[in-house]
Amino acid sequence: MDSMTLIAIVSIITAGLTIAIGSIGPAFGEARAVASALASLAQQPDASATITRTLFVGLAMVESVAIYCFVVSMILIFANPFWNHVIAQAAGK
Amino acid sequence: MNLSPDNIIFWQMGYFKLNATIVYTWGLMLVLVLGSKIITRKLSTELQRSRWQNLLEIIVTGINQQIEEVGLKNPQKYLGFLGSLFLFVAMSSLFTIVPGYEPPTGSLSTTAALAICVFVAVPMFGIEEAGIGRYLRAYTRPTIIMLPFNIISEVSRTLALAVRLFGNMMSGTLIIAILLTITPFIFPIIMSALGLLTGMVQAYIFSILATVYIAAATRARKPAQESESEDRKNNINEK
Numbered sequence: 001m002d003s004m005t006l007i008a009i010v011s012i013i014t015a016g017l018t019i020a021i022g023s024i025g026p027a028f029g030e031a032r033a034v035a036s037a038l039a040s041l042a043q044q045p046d047a048s049a050t051i052t053r054t055l056f057v058g059l060a061m062v063e064s065v066a067i068y069c070f071v072v073s074m075i076l077i078f079a080n081p082f083w084n085h086v087i088a089q090a091a092g093k
Numbered sequence: 094m095n096l097s098p099d100n101i102i103f104w105q106m107g108y109f110k111l112n113a114t115i116v117y118t119w120g121l122m123l124v125l126v127l128g129s130k131i132i133t134r135k136l137s138t139e140l141q142r143s144r145w146q147n148l149l150e151i152i153v154t155g156i157n158q159q160i161e162e163v164g165l166k167n168p169q170k171y172l173g174f175l176g177s178l179f180l181f182v183a184m185s186s187l188f189t190i191v192p193g194y195e196p197p198t199g200s201l202s203t204t205a206a207l208a209i210c211v212f213v214a215v216p217m218f219g220i221e222e223a224g225i226g227r228y229l230r231a232y233t234r235p236t237i238i239m240l241p242f243n244i245i246s247e248v249s250r251t252l253a254l255a256v257r258l259f260g261n262m263m264s265g266t267l268i269i270a271i272l273l274t275i276t277p278f279i280f281p282i283i284m285s286a287l288g289l290l291t292g293m294v295q296a297y298i299f300s301i302l303a304t305v306y307i308a309a310a311t312r313a314r315k316p317a318q319e320s321e322s323e324d325r326k327n328n329i330n331e332k
Binding site for chain 2: 049050053056057060063064067068070071074
């Protein structure tokens with residue numbers, strides 16, 4: 001197995017693992033945040049504007065972790081620097 | 094496959110490239126500036142107003158209200174900066190209904206530029222409001238040990254702002270591009286409707302986060318509200 005194949009295999013598997021593991025945590029976190037926001041909305045409908053705004057900002061904060069993982073996996077698949085390096089070396093030979 | 098509109102090049106002469114990001118950014122700026130210029134050309138205070146004036150008034154008062162709710166006492170001062178941030182990001186995702194358009198916020202250079210604007214504006218507003226000494230001293234709260242962490246949080250939240258917006262926009266276009274190859278009928282339309290929703294939410298979040306950062310830098314340095322502001326600042330840092 002040459003280094004090119006090895007890099008391809010490792011990149012693809014890592015990209016999948018990154019998005020798989022990286023989305024579990026934010027999913028649980030967002031679920032808990034939405035659940036407690038719904039509970040407090042039911043208790044205090046008057047404060048809905050504040051609760052909704054805080055919920056959205058918090059959700060964006062939580063979700064950004066998943067987005068980072070997504071960006072990393074997209075870089076691994078579509079703009080992999082190691083892969084480009086190997087390709088450039090192979091072309092240079 | 095194009096990861097960002099930077100890769101679509103319309104015109105090139107030597108080192109200078111005219112890529113889709115630049116073209117669509119300028120197009121958006123033209124639409125925003127010319128549109129508001131034309132609408133505000135004949136403003137009226139009568140009972141009967143034009144529809145477009147009503148639209149602009151709703152947008153402006155809405156942004157004003159949101160800024161005030163976050164806790165900035167004098168929203169008119171920040172309306173120009175925060176409002177244009179919101180309008181630019183919102184319009185750039187709203188225009189995705191036009192075929193052939195790529196949102197310029199799907200490129201990391203645009204979002205990094207917007208985030209750097211926030212990064213520069215926060216200390217500017219903070220110093221203007223509290224004076225340079227008191228602003229700088231806030232970095233050493235609660236103790237001097239926290240100084241490097243406060244500086245790191247300043248930089249890392251700028252990075253987070255840029256990557257969050259970029260990731261959301263890029264994922265929207267990418268998902269539609271992938272779906273077009275798998276299920277070219279109907280389903281991409283649903284996903285682009287979802288993309289419009291996430292685009293609006295991201296525009297809201299981007300501007301509200303900028304507002305929160307500015308509020309944390311300005312409000313807080315008043316000695317009377319010291320303890321309360323400290324709590325708030327810690328909350329923001331934890332995020």
